[in-house]
Amino acid sequence: MSISGTRNFTQRAKAFSLYIIGDPQHFTLENRIFNAICAIALFIIAINVPYNYLTGLKVTSLIFTVLVVVFIGIYYLSRYRKKVDLSISLAVIMINVMFALNYFFSSGIEGASLLSFTLAFFLTMLISPSRQYYWWISLNLVTVLGLIAWEYYYPDSVLNVYKTRRDIFADITPTYIINVVVIFVGTAYLKNAYNKEKKTGEEKTRSLEMMNAEKSKLFSLISHDLRNPLASIQSYLQLMREIEIDQENKIQIETELLYVVNSTQEMLYNILVWSKTQLDGLHVNLTPVDVAAAIHPILKINKMAVAKKKISLDTNIDASIKVMADVNMLQLIVRNLVGNAAKFTPAGGSIFIKTSRNADKCLIEVKDSGVGIDPKRQTDVFSLKVRSTFGTDAEKGIGLGLFLCKEYTMAQQGRIWFENNKNGGSSFYLELALAQ
Incomplete structure (x- = not known):
């Protein structure tokens, strides 16, 4: 089989598995485990119908036929109606009742019934919530010990269906193999699901701890500044x-x-x-925005900062450009980029703002003749690595502005990056889609 054929087979198998047990986005872990167990149980019980009939256990074959019908209904309740608790209760009760009935028609303690009860209890513990554990272990023990006691005192009530030793081996051996395989598959599936949930939980915990540490540091700096x-x-x-x-x-x-x-x-x-x-949360309202009309108010606000430091502020803004953007987010980004340029440009320096078309994109450039960006800090420029920074005139900052620029650019499906200029200073670039 080719690589593409193998990939297609894997994708189809995964899609089929999701169809059988349910999509994780719509089904809880417990619901998916029960659906998987139901599907496995249906397969095993269905195989036992013809096998028991061919080996002479006709009553057992009939009992397993009833169980097939019952489990189809239980699977429907769980998979399509999402009534998991009801499905679990019905499954456990029906299995114990039908296995108890089968006990009398499959040679009792000498047959495969006890192995079947063991497997049934294992599956019950897998699918049932912990609050029901004591109920189900009590039901299993009472049922099995009751059957053994009844057979001990009334041995004639149990039908001996094995005519030869070969019949005993033909029934016990496959039952044992099925039990081991199902226990292996069930345990592997449960451990895999548990490890996935554990990994997801650990990642969320680490993320929350990091965010909380950053927030604490941020607010500590804010209170100081x-x-x-x-x-x-x-x-x-x-x-x-x-x-x-x-x-x-x-x-x-x-x-x-x-x-x-x-x-x-x-x-x-x-x-x-x-x-x-x-x-x-982040709410974005993308509309056609006149870039020139959005930028000009920002330039007026920053005139005092550049005038105080005698910085020249030049622009080359195309008045015909419109972009798909959230106007408030766009203004915040430009305000922070221009503010940062003014902050890190020494007295007598220059800032140049330019807009241009690049295929179906608009490129906004904010270029300054300032100190540039320290190579050690470049990887953290757009992150929430909160550090107090000082501009060329001892202006204080906390590093939140560029983090917001990155967040808001991504929210508008744009791109933002920077470069250190050869002749000093840095250039920040904001790329957004042109409005059609």
Whole structure:
């Protein structure tokens, strides 16, 4: 068989298996295990119908025929009606009743009935919830010990169906083989399912622990970083109250404070956006967005930051470009990219913003002549590796902005990346689909 043929066979087998036991997205683990056990039991019982008939156990063959019909109904209840608890109860009770009846027509303790009871109990423990364990072990013990006691005191009530030693071997041997195979398959399936669930749980736990550690570190930094601007405002107000300040110094202090407040406001905005995303989830509303109209307000907001540091801000924005985007997300991304460029560009530097078409995509470039990105930090630029960073004018940041940029870009089915420029500084690129 070729590789493609083997792959197709594997895919079909997997699809058939999902059809039999149920898709994990729609069925619980317990439901899927019971469906699998039901399918296996149906197969085994169906094989026993002709086998017992041919070996002379005609009553046993009839009993197994009844069990086939019963298990088809039980499988339907579990697989298609999802009534797992009812299906389990019916299955366990019917198996014990029918096996007990078969005990009297298959040579009792000398036949294969006790092996069948052992297998039935194993399957019962696999499929039943733990709260029912004591009920089913009690039922099994009472039934089996009762049958043995009855046969001990009333041996004539049990029909001896084995005419020769060959008949005994013909019945006991396949029953033992079936028991071992079913126990092996059932145990392997259960362990595999358990290991998968355990691995998934461990991955979720690790992810949650990492997120909680990052959040704790983030909020620790936030509480520390908010003290500085508040302390500056408090000092200024106290100074204004206590001494007379000339107009020139007053204007300079007010400009500095306004810049600090604007930077802090930007940080708080990112924090609030991120917190809302954590609480409510990420909701995206993709519509045709005029890129120029979305970017221009951001440039106006950042004029103070670049003016204070005497940074030139040049643009080459195509007014005809429209993209499929969420306008609020797009503005947040551009605001953070331009803000970062201003933060890490020294006084007298430059920032250049350009939009262009690239096939069916729009490319937004934010290029600066700043310090660039340290190679040691490049792998963590878009992650929530929270570290305090300082700009070229001692501006404080917590590293949340670029993380949001990455999250919001992916939510809009776009792409974002960066490059260090040969002549210094860095360029960030945002790629989004053009609106049709």
